[in-house]
Amino acid sequence: MELHVVINGRKDLADQLYQQLRSAIESGRLAAGAQLPPSRLLAQQLGISRKTVSDTYALLTYDNLLIGKIGRGTFVNARAVKAERKQAAQDLACAANLEKWQNLPWPLRHPSLESTARYEFIGGATRRNQFPQEEWRRCTQEALRRMAEHGGFYSQPEGLPALRSAIAGHVAFSRGVVCTEHDIVICNGAQQALDLIARVVLEPGSLVAMEDPGYSPARMLFSAQGATVIGVPVDEQGLQVALIPDGVRLIYVTPSHQFPLGMPMSQARREALLQRAQQLGAIVIEDDYDCEFRYEGRPTDSLQSLDSHGVVAYVGTFSKTMLPQLRLGYGVLPPAIIGAVVRAKHLTDCHTSTLAQWALAKFISDGCLLKHIRRCHTVYAGRRERILQRLDGDLSPWLQAIPSTAGFHMAALCKVPVNLPLLLERAKQAGIGLYSLDGFFNDTPVRSGLFIGFGAIETLDIDPALDQVRDILRQIA
Template identity: 35%
Template sequence: MDFAIALDHTIKIPIHRQLYEELRRSILSGRLAPGQRVPSTRSLARSLGISRATVTLSYEQLLSEGYLKTIPSSGTFVYCQLPDNLLQPTAIQPTQEAKQQPVQLSAYGANLVDLQLLMPSKTELPINFSCYGRPALDEFPLGLWRRLLARACQLQPTMLDYATNAQGYEPLRQAIARYIARTRAVRCEVEQIIIVNGSQQALDLVARLLVECGDLVAVENPGYLDARQAFLLQGAKLAPIPVDDLGIVTDRLITDPAAKIKLVYVTPSHQFPTGAVLSLSRRLALLAWAQQTGAIIVEDDYDSEYRYSDRPIPALQGLTINDSVIYIGTFSKVIFPALRLGYLVVPQSLVSVFARAKLLNDRQSSILEQYALTEFISEGHLESHVRRMRSLYNQRRQTLVQALEQYFGNSVTVLGENAGMHLMVQFHRDLSDEQIVLKAAQVGVGLVSANPYYLEAHSTGEFIFGYADLSEEIIQAGVSKLAQVLMN
């Protein structure tokens, strides 16, 4: 039979593809009806003035996709049930009962719905003090890091395969063990280290493995919100322990025998957000209390490298003589946040279960980045970078403190030790936290209140100032603008 098909030999689309599309459109439009016989490859090729091989190639594609079928000794026909029709879902009307039944979340999911999550600041304000965890990204040796990644890529296929150990790349764990023993006095064997995707995954694993619904977990108040929420998601009951200028008030733990605390979360080297450093006497008291009660201490050592007046204070983990401390470290603050690599140092008795949990959680952290980080540490680049950033951040911190004193005088109190990448400031003004944030935004300055970091929300006049990624000129200008709207 005659069958008119338009083929264009002047365009780049192959003839067999044009023929396939024309036949497919004819079938779907009904021009070729279901069950209708189509021309043989020989006759269609002769009719269109093209090779039989070209027609055969188009027919084979249509046959493979279910548009045509071949019946031996009879010919080729349009399939009765077209594949595009089969792809259309059958409309099912839900019953009245089904309409009324919402998806049932797990306890974890239900808890997650109720949490107020604080996302990283997306403010477009010209001067932003609210990014308190962001390092000076423009100071990172990106060219060096690029070369280390390129070196890792040259080791294919090893770096592209699945990890052979759920705990992480062993040379990296060895480098970390040497580094934290030297800089933080952490005592551990390589097998006690588990590489994780940042400190937040570490907290999630700790909460999932050690906290059950109804367990009492002690947290600093104010304290790190994401840690608090990780425990709440497991159904924990939180025991807020106040913080003063010497860190968490350990007497409040020791003098409450009725409270059976399962776990305590602390940031002893630079308390978040107050900046206080836990005194030695309280460190020893906390360790003694944990040994007596069997409680676990989770030590989050998130930015201890940056201490400006003295050498970094030794970690709690290095002071203990038993297995009461789980130590969390991260490279997000000392390198860059997008490098989602951190580590856990867990007691020997917990290594196996934490490794299994990591495996089931996401199988492994990126091997390429682990290799690059290994070289970055082993070749001395990390400590060199930290020394350089310590000097830079110290100068920026001093600039911020001096500017606050210059423009606000007795109307402001700077809290915390001379350390870290942020400081907490209390304004003594007859304004609510919301009013201060709004006034600051009006002059292009971003501020974040410390209010959400307290378990009981109240207006404190306390604000967290990040300064690590701001130049001295910007810091000066930002404080000056704040004074214009807050001191009048």
């Protein structure tokens, strides 16, 4: 690779070379330890004499910017990079908008590997040792072979036909979703699916209705796109449909496992929601984020399967089912919006990684996904049962579980006043990751309690962790 130096004319050649190399070193473009080309080679590249280059190297060495190593060459000397004043945010025309984004909270942000607690009750996370590494490695190797068969072109924004066909079969079997591969768009996680749908449905000032409490990243995403988000209260039957106001364009719900409280939406509410959406001309986003895992009661079909008018956009993810780092999700979209969403996807990032898509297509078609879900279901059922036993036992003076039949998190409300910030801080000091429900409420009054995930904690760690939580509650009560 050639060193980027530009020589203009035939005057002051040594000074031009000196100034450009010195600037590159002081700015850090030439990093400490980087080797410069031999003087003869650089002279040939620039069309100047070797003596000019040698003299410049010597002068920079005298200035302690370069160092010569006998038998090896000339290198940039280790020294502090000269600090240059960069434009501050307040100096820019977009300062107000930058401040708005800078001040946004980071709800549900997962800890780094270095800061992960010994006992982790965060929601939406899984244990790495549950992931079927060998099956996925075999599918990835097959994906590499499939990619080698194709030309070096970008892929389709809607996703590979093989993966969309596999997903269509999977969601029809497991969730009763009515679709073909032509109704599906592959995304980088469910969050991108929400973003794409909002991009094509909403305008600044549009009204969005969503559950309150609800999934705060969705609320913030809709608000960031200029929409006015209206929180609609939930009760034991789910979203209170009668409280959805006129003028709403988009309705976001989690009907199978309400986020974060956990109750499913009743059949009557589902039918009322579809009727209300048709009256409003609104699109309903059904976020079915973790409902492959059901522990009791009859399985419920998706809201999309009841939709005869084409108003439901069904959003799913493999981040919860398999591994968050995969960032693979999808939308099963009604005909009215799928064309616009595909174009928005093309403009946003062209397409999702084809390597991961080919691997997942094989993973599903080979039956590995269903086998993985069955394996995890047994593990999660045991963890859920143990946590419920503790909440009904020695933790019952302070906490009460909200009935939930699916997923791998639950909510527990405080039965008596508890200093939750202090509880969370004491737990953190003890190596326990506990999380409050507070941040999921927007317009409705906050109901104090805990958001308890059981995907990322080992079954044998539950009792030692909850023993410490009980002891902390006794201390601060």
